[in-house]
Amino acid sequence: DTAVSQTPKYLVTQMGNDKSIKCEQNLGHDTMYWYKQDSKKFLKIMFSYNNKELIINETVPNRFSPKSPDKAHLNLHINSLELGDSAVYFCASSPPGGEQFFGPGTRLTVL
Amino acid sequence: AQSVTQLGSHVSVSEGALVLLRCNYSSSVPPYLFWYVQYPNQGLQLLLKYTSAATLVKGINGFEAEFKKSETSFHLTKPSAHMSDAAEYFCAVSVRTSGTYKYIFGTGTRLKVLA
Numbered sequence: 022d023t024a025v026s027q028t029p030k031y032l033v034t035q036m037g038n039d040k041s042i043k044c045e046q047n048l049g050h051d052t053m054y055w056y057k058q059d060s061k062k063f064l065k066i067m068f069s070y071n072n073k074e075l076i077i078n079e080t081v082p083n084r085f086s087p088k089s090p091d092k093a094h095l096n097l098h099i100n101s102l103e104l105g106d107s108a109v110y111f112c113a114s115s116p117p118g119g120e121q122f123f124g125p126g127t128r129l130t131v132l
Numbered sequence: 133a134q135s136v137t138q139l140g141s142h143v144s145v146s147e148g149a150l151v152l153l154r155c156n157y158s159s160s161v162p163p164y165l166f167w168y169v170q171y172p173n174q175g176l177q178l179l180l181k182y183t184s185a186a187t188l189v190k191g192i193n194g195f196e197a198e199f200k201k202s203e204t205s206f207h208l209t210k211p212s213a214h215m216s217d218a219a220e221y222f223c224a225v226s227v228r229t230s231g232t233y234k235y236i237f238g239t240g241t242r243l244k245v246l247a
Contacts, residue, residue: 076232125175
């Protein structure tokens with residue numbers, strides 16, 4: 022059973038489009054995260070949700086909007102995609118203070 | 133403010149040689165510390181973690197790390213490198229602030245293993 026899953030694995034789209042990435046975890050964790058990893062492998066936290074409530078919202082353009090319908094799901098919607106949004110996006114979950122469990126990543130390419 | 137510094141964005145070692153990846157942290161409260169590994173085209177997976185029990189922590193694949201409070205360090209070591217250890221390694225700190233935990237990742241160290 023996959024602990025943290027993301028769909029799609031690859032996403033290729035044109036500038037200006039709107040796209041969503043879905044994330045689900047079956048570990049029973051209350052906290053979920055979205056990270057962006059650029060081409061230099063820097064890992065930047067974007068959002069953190071605890072039991073469906075937003076608790077961390079780093080400096081991210083408001084074109085990015087997370088949605089948590091329940092504590093097992095955290096989706097990421099991106100409006101008006103730009104070239105600079107090309108990256109790998111990781112979803113993760115964790116127990117309080119504990120290790121993070123990462124999904125396999127979604128490679129987004131904006132043309 | 134909390135921070136994590138990984139010295140050396142690239143480290144090369146020969147197969148069979150000692151692996152040493154450096155991590156220093158800054159935290160005003162006792163932290164939890166982690167090392168993660170990322171193989172090409174995969175997500176991060178946990179190698180080991182320090183959560184205020186033993187200061188020498190053993191992880192998977194023969195890796196270990198020692199928490200040294202006086203040096204604010206949590207360096208990762210492995211006695212003998214294998215080709216399969218080639219990957220990106222991330223040090224991370226988790227600190228409880230204002231009732232929630234904040235994670236901070238280092239910038240990563242790419243380990244290359246030479247035959």
